Amino acid sequence: MSPLAPMLTRADLFDPVLVARLSRREIPGPPSPYPHRGLHRSARRGASLEFSEHTLYARGDDLRHLDWKFLAKTDRFLVKRYEDERLQRAVLLVDASRSMVYGAENGGLRSSKYHLAARLAAALAACLLRQGDAVGVHLAGGEEGVWLPPRSGSAQLGAVLEVLGGARPAGEAALGTACRGVGERLKRDAAVFVFSDFLDEGEERLEGARLLRARGLAPRVVHLLHAEEVDLPFENTTRFLDLEGPANLVLDPLPLRRAYREEISAFVRGLARQAEALGVPHAFLSGADDPAPALGRLLRRAQRPHRAARR
Amino acid sequence: MDFLRPALLWGLLGIAVPILIHLLGRRRVRTVPIATLRFLERARARASAHLKLRRLLLLLARAAALGCLALLYAGPGCRQGAGPEGPATWVLLLDTSPSMAASRDGRVPLEDGRAALRAILGAAIPGDRFLFATTRDGDPGWHQGFSADPAPVRRRLDEAAIAFGPHRIGAAVETARALLEGLPGGRVALATDLQASAWSERGAGSARGAGAPVQAIDAGLAAPRNAWVAAIDEGEAAVRVQVGASGWPAGEVPRRTVHLALGDERRLTAFLEGTETSFRFEPPPGVYEGEVRLEPGGDLALDDRVAFVGRGRAATRVLLVNGDPWGFEIRDELFFVRRAFAPGTRLAGAFQVREVRLGDLVPADLAEVDAVLFANPGPLGPELVDAVRRRLEEGAGVVVTAGDRWSTYESAQGLEPILAAPVRDVVTLRPDDASRRPFEVLDLAGLAGPAALFRDRAAGDLSGVRVERYWLPEARVGEGVDVWMRLENGAPLLVERRVGRGRTLLLGTTADRDGADLCLQPAFLPWLERVLLHAAGRLRPPLAPWATAGYPLELPYDVPVAVDGPGGRLFWAPGERFVPPVPGVYRIRAGETFLDAFAARIDPAESDLTRLAPEEVEARLGPGAGTAGAAAGAGPFSGRRDVSAWLAAALLGALVLEAVLSGRWRRVRGVGELGLEGGRMKGEG
Numbered sequence: 001m002s003p004l005a006p007m008l009t010r011a012d013l014f015d016p017v018l019v020a021r022l023s024r025r026e027i028p029g030p031p032s033p034y035p036h037r038g039l040h041r042s043a044r045r046g047a048s049l050e051f052s053e054h055t056l057y058a059r060g061d062d063l064r065h066l067d068w069k070f071l072a073k074t075d076r077f078l079v080k081r082y083e084d085e086r087l088q089r090a091v092l093l094v095d096a097s098r099s100m101v102y103g104a105e106n107g108g109l110r111s112s113k114y115h116l117a118a119r120l121a122a123a124l125a126a127c128l129l130r131q132g133d134a135v136g137v138h139l140a141g142g143e144e145g146v147w148l149p150p151r152s153g154s155a156q157l158g159a160v161l162e163v164l165g166g167a168r169p170a171g172e173a174a175l176g177t178a179c180r181g182v183g184e185r186l187k188r189d190a191a192v193f194v195f196s197d198f199l200d201e202g203e204e205r206l207e208g209a210r211l212l213r214a215r216g217l218a219p220r221v222v223h224l225l226h227a228e229e230v231d232l233p234f235e236n237t238t239r240f241l242d243l244e245g246p247a248n249l250v251l252d253p254l255p256l257r258r259a260y261r262e263e264i265s266a267f268v269r270g271l272a273r274q275a276e277a278l279g280v281p282h283a284f285l286s287g288a289d290d291p292a293p294a295l296g297r298l299l300r301r302a303q304r305p306h307r308a309a310r311r
Numbered sequence: 312m313d314f315l316r317p318a319l320l321w322g323l324l325g326i327a328v329p330i331l332i333h334l335l336g337r338r339r340v341r342t343v344p345i346a347t348l349r350f351l352e353r354a355r356a357r358a359s360a361h362l363k364l365r366r367l368l369l370l371l372a373r374a375a376a377l378g379c380l381a382l383l384y385a386g387p388g389c390r391q392g393a394g395p396e397g398p399a400t401w402v403l404l405l406d407t408s409p410s411m412a413a414s415r416d417g418r419v420p421l422e423d424g425r426a427a428l429r430a431i432l433g434a435a436i437p438g439d440r441f442l443f444a445t446t447r448d449g450d451p452g453w454h455q456g457f458s459a460d461p462a463p464v465r466r467r468l469d470e471a472a473i474a475f476g477p478h479r480i481g482a483a484v485e486t487a488r489a490l491l492e493g494l495p496g497g498r499v500a501l502a503t504d505l506q507a508s509a510w511s512e513r514g515a516g517s518a519r520g521a522g523a524p525v526q527a528i529d530a531g532l533a534a535p536r537n538a539w540v541a542a543i544d545e546g547e548a549a550v551r552v553q554v555g556a557s558g559w560p561a562g563e564v565p566r567r568t569v570h571l572a573l574g575d576e577r578r579l580t581a582f583l584e585g586t587e588t589s590f591r592f593e594p595p596p597g598v599y600e601g602e603v604r605l606e607p608g609g610d611l612a613l614d615d616r617v618a619f620v621g622r623g624r625a626a627t628r629v630l631l632v633n634g635d636p637w638g639f640e641i642r643d644e645l646f647f648v649r650r651a652f653a654p655g656t657r658l659a660g661a662f663q664v665r666e667v668r669l670g671d672l673v674p675a676d677l678a679e680v681d682a683v684l685f686a687n688p689g690p691l692g693p694e695l696v697d698a699v700r701r702r703l704e705e706g707a708g709v710v711v712t713a714g715d716r717w718s719t720y721e722s723a724q725g726l727e728p729i730l731a732a733p734v735r736d737v738v739t740l741r742p743d744d745a746s747r748r749p750f751e752v753l754d755l756a757g758l759a760g761p762a763a764l765f766r767d768r769a770a771g772d773l774s775g776v777r778v779e780r781y782w783l784p785e786a787r788v789g790e791g792v793d794v795w796m797r798l799e800n801g802a803p804l805l806v807e808r809r810v811g812r813g814r815t816l817l818l819g820t821t822a823d824r825d826g827a828d829l830c831l832q833p834a835f836l837p838w839l840e841r842v843l844l845h846a847a848g849r850l851r852p853p854l855a856p857w858a859t860a861g862y863p864l865e866l867p868y869d870v871p872v873a874v875d876g877p878g879g880r881l882f883w884a885p886g887e888r889f890v891p892p893v894p895g896v897y898r899i900r901a902g903e904t905f906l907d908a909f910a911a912r913i914d915p916a917e918s919d920l921t922r923l924a925p926e927e928v929e930a931r932l933g934p935g936a937g938t939a940g941a942a943a944g945a946g947p948f949s950g951r952r953d954v955s956a957w958l959a960a961a962l963l964g965a966l967v968l969e970a971v972l973s974g975r976w977r978r979v980r981g982v983g984e985l986g987l988e989g990g991r992m993k994g995e996g
Binding site (some may be wrong): 100199237238240247248251260262294 | 340341342343344345346347349350351353354355357358361362364366608836972973
């Protein structure tokens with residue numbers, strides 16, 4: 001395949017309409033006036049006005065949080081726990097493997113699956129940055145791995161767009177390795193948005209997401225497929241060339257279409273079931289779908305990582 | 312299986328096209344990069360069990376579709392057990408009698424029969440030959456000969472219409488069998504309504520002979536019911552209408568309304584419970600037209616509205632010109648003639664008589680006169696002679712009787728333009744002359760023309776007529792002079808000459824007792840009546856007021872006439888046959904002069920739609936005959952069955968199978984139809 005030049009520009013990646021729709025639907029209010037205090041709820045307990053639960057008093061607990069009324073009624077010591085509210089940190093893990101180039105036949109990289117992933121990641125980054133969160137980027141696969149640490153501030157959006165636009169999808173994603181690396185770089189209380197087609201062998205089991213969960217992070221999975229990958233709209237006998245390898249296959253797609261669609265459906269459903277089993281918020285998007293509702297749901301869950309984890 | 316157009320079977324080579332495409336099409340493939348082959352390989356593994364079979368079926372479906380298409384164009388058919396082996400020779404007979412025009416609920420037997428015969432033509436195979444004819448006598452279709460091309464036969468079949476006139480089904484079948492004798496696969500298809508009267512001995516006779524098998528196609532209406540105007544009789548002051556009905560059970564014949572219309576002004580209506588009603592009215596003078604309409608009239612509309620021609624009372628107008636009036640009546644020249652027309656005599660009602668003296672005669676007296684009797688006329692002025700001659704040419708008659716005033720040669724000369732023949736001499740027999748008989752008698756055997764009736768003495772005995780004085784006409788000289796009465800000595804006594812459309816007669820003796828005693832004979836009245844009617848042109852046989860459309864009619868004219876009918880103007884000359892082609896009123900004219908009129912209607916036998924039982928029809932048609940309904944089409948009669956419909960169904964099935972197997976019928980479905988929605992699974996909260 002020919003080199004994919006030119007790269008994606010800022011205009012290709014930043015979709016103000018999508019950003020506006022996500023912001024309108026999901027941003028609850030203006031950023032918090034308190035430093036180090038954000039809109040996102042932390043998995044940690046802390047001082048806030050949001051009651052979380054009662055726990056038995058243990059030595060060392062702050063007596064200010066003792067529930068005196070309950071003590072007066074029952075003669076039992078219970079301590080009130082409150083949810084901590086902190087600034088969110090999020091990392092956008094974007095699959096830049098060779099398979100993400102699918103769809104670049106007609107319009108270059110602009111009509112590829114990677115472009116879709118990068119555009120959605122950019123919109124998500126813009127929304128998170130607007131509400132004061134810190135956003136970083138990690139490209140899985142590509143000619144060279146790229147890591148942009150999470151930072152807040154409007155300047156970070158430019159950096160994010162630059163990283164996404166400068167990528168050259170190549171090789172394999174190795175999402176498990178990439179997730180492990182991200183988990184090692186981040187502390188707890190960070191959300192990791194994974195944008196991938198999950199077509200690499202072995203990725204169907206969401207091993208990377210499981211690793212992130214184990215490290216106390218909050219992974220969110222955005223499963224992307226090209227519309228042609230879902231529908232197999234080809235009519236005549238076709239030679240299918242594997243983007244990530246030399247293998248090819250000559251087939252008449254018409255009689256296979258139903259079975260192919262069933263396979264794709266099973267794949268998508270299986271991945272969704274995996275995510276549900278792991279408690280990882282999951283969204284599936286094809287090129288033909290409106291991404292705003294699905295991304296909105298993911299963004300909403302990113303604000304309540306501990307609740308999502310309890311599900 | 313056989314084919315109407317076997318040359319088109321070359322189209323079967325088109326089956327090779329999908330096979331070649333199938334074999335060669337795989338060489339040209341489009342390359343599509345895809346993210347992973349994993350799912351395609353899994354899909355192929357899942358479908359591999361059916362893939363080869365599916366591909367083979369797809370190839371077969373495409374080849375079958377092309378093969379069926381080629382076979383369809385070739386006109387496929389197959390033999391049936393009942394049909395003749397090999398090509399057949401058909402005589403297609405269509406009953407076009409008026410009863411076939413009956414109609415009920417949009418069904419017309421003629422059209423049903425036509426469609427059934429058309430179906431036989433449509434099922435023709437190569438080698439079949441056809442001849443189409445109608446059951447009408449003398450149908451020209453018999454002379455067309457057998458045709459191997461169904462197209463002209465179908466054209467004649469399409470053009471066949473109801474024909475008025477004699478229809479002889481039995482004779483037509485016999486003619487068809489005679490034509491088919493010795494020909495292979497000869498068959499007769501007869502489309503008819505099985506109307507009983509058409510099969511009666513009187514109407515069509517029956518065909519009992521053996522020969523080619525006959526298939527009668529019953530195109531008639533089930534239980535036909537019809538009412539019709541059976542007869543219209545003109546009386547003195549009324550018109551009597553008789554109505555016929557058939558098909559209704561006794562006691563269930565509906566009440567009917569009969570309308571009589573005379574021109575645009577007079578309309579009369581009667582409600583009819585039985586079969587007869589009368590309309591009383593003052594008939595208009597002369598010939599008039601009317602129409603009787605019956606409602607409800609049943610299944611056949613052709614006989615519900617019948618025109619008729621009335622003649623009213625038309626007396627012959629006679630002008631008596633007295634050439635020698637006397638003061639003493641009994642000696643008057645016209646005494647006996649006048650007495651003949653006196654009230655109470657047999658001539659009183661038939662003649663409208665007016666008398667004028669010769670000296671008072673003016674040309675205006677001759678207008679609107681049918682006959683003029685000049686009794687012993689003297690010299691006439693040239694103006695009067697010219698007026699008489701013109702009236703003669705217009706068709707009036709002149710009878711001249713001799714008398715004393717013809718004693719001079721000059722007087723005869725003055726009348727010569729209107730005399731049947733110039734007078735040569737006057738012979739007077741004297742009683743005292745012993746050398747010869749004092750009178751002459753008539754040669755009864757020589758009576759001719761209007762006097763021929765009196766050869767039979769029962770009609771009027773003229774044997775006692777004695778002629779003592781007679782005027783000898785130059786009968787041999789006048790060209791075109793006919794002698795109707797002679798004396799025994801050969802002398803002509805009554806001669807006639809045609810002038811224009813009229814005729815002038817000369818009686819070579821007197822109308823009173825001076826020259827002969829003809830006026831004293833009992834036969835004088837009938838003789839005078841016939842002579843005057845003959846002169847007025849009314850002695851001819853009366854024209855029948857009714858005629859039957861399609862049947863020949865005797866026209867009682869001795870001159871060519873023009874007949875204006877519903878279909879235009881027809882011409883007739885004496886000796887020819889006249890056939891009114893369609894029902895309606897016909898007016899007869901000689902030049903611009905109206906002579907008479909008559910009405911033609913359909914054959915009353917056609918109105919009775921009672922059907923003959925199919926078994927009876929088969930018995931009359933003889934061995935090999937069968938009857939089937941018109942809806943059966945060509946099936947029971949054809950030896951070939953068109954299988955185009957089956958092939959078309961097979962083609963459709965092949966196309967549907969191809970569409971199913973190829974998957975083209977499925978539209979490209981989105982992810983949502985696979986149970987996936989953007990962002991989450993279906994059913995997820």
